[in-house]
Amino acid sequence: MKIAMFPLSGVFVPGDEVSLRVFEPRYVEMCRDLLAGEDLVFATVMITAGSEVGGSDKRGDIGTLVGIEQMYATDDGGYVVFGRAGSRCTITEWLPDDPYPSAEAVVMAPLTVQPDDRDGVCDRLTMSAQRVRSLIYQLTEQRGISMEPLVELTTLAAGQWTHDIQHDDAVDAAFWSLVRHTPCGPHDRYVLLHASNVGDGLDILDRILEHVTEVITFQAFPSD
Numbered sequence: 001m002k003i004a005m006f007p008l009s010g011v012f013v014p015g016d017e018v019s020l021r022v023f024e025p026r027y028v029e030m031c032r033d034l035l036a037g038e039d040l041v042f043a044t045v046m047i048t049a050g051s052e053v054g055g056s057d058k059r060g061d062i063g064t065l066v067g068i069e070q071m072y073a074t075d076d077g078g079y080v081v082f083g084r085a086g087s088r089c090t091i092t093e094w095l096p097d098d099p100y101p102s103a104e105a106v107v108m109a110p111l112t113v114q115p116d117d118r119d120g121v122c123d124r125l126t127m128s129a130q131r132v133r134s135l136i137y138q139l140t141e142q143r144g145i146s147m148e149p150l151v152e153l154t155t156l157a158a159g160q161w162t163h164d165i166q167h168d169d170a171v172d173a174a175f176w177s178l179v180r181h182t183p184c185g186p187h188d189r190y191v192l193l194h195a196s197n198v199g200d201g202l203d204i205l206d207r208i209l210e211h212v213t214e215v216i217t218f219q220a221f222p223s224d
Contacts, residue, residue, distance in 0.1 A: 006030070023077075030042065041066065062190075117199065142219060
């Protein structure tokens with residue numbers, strides 16, 4: 001499918017709330033075209049080198065579809081866009097940036113898990129959620145900031161979400177919920193988008209959490 005693309009320095013993963021301030025003329029035109037069309041959907045992709053503004057950037061090969069929920073025109077001729085990230089997509093061909101970036105893309109299926117492995121994967125997700133929650137508490141204490149209750153993360157960490165899990169979609173949703181709460185940077189999120197199944201994604205996440213733990217531990221020691 002051909003889809004409008006919005007290259008960004010950040011990375012959205014499935015389930016993320018999306019808020020964008022659109023001011024560059026080519027993306028303003030993209031918004032106008034989306035409003036005039038039938039499908040209020042575009043895709044974001046990570047800029048691996050270069051700048052968000054002005055073009056001449058290098059872009060990743062996996063993006064995330066975004067469904068627009070609200071769009072407001074601003075006094076300066078731009079737009080404010082609110083939406084939610086949905087499925088991942090693979091970019092198969094970049095088309096000319098005329099009048100704005102677009103590409104041929106294929107929607108990726110939800111992450112899968114073998115039925116025989118489902119219980120083990122669910123247990124790993126629960127333990128990873130407990131680990132992420134612990135890291136967030138350490139970060140908030142270290143930085144002296146308050147933290148809003150993380151309902152989704154608390155539910156995952158409690159393990160109650162695993163009751164009567166029958167479909168891969170539920171495990172896929174739980175994995176991306178965990179990723180959304182993980183304190184990591186855009187590069188790590190982009191690597192996670194490449195996961196081929198939930199087990200593979202958890203392996204990647206384990207390595208990321210090890211690094212985050214090392215950083216938090218290092219920062220906990222006072223400098224001389």
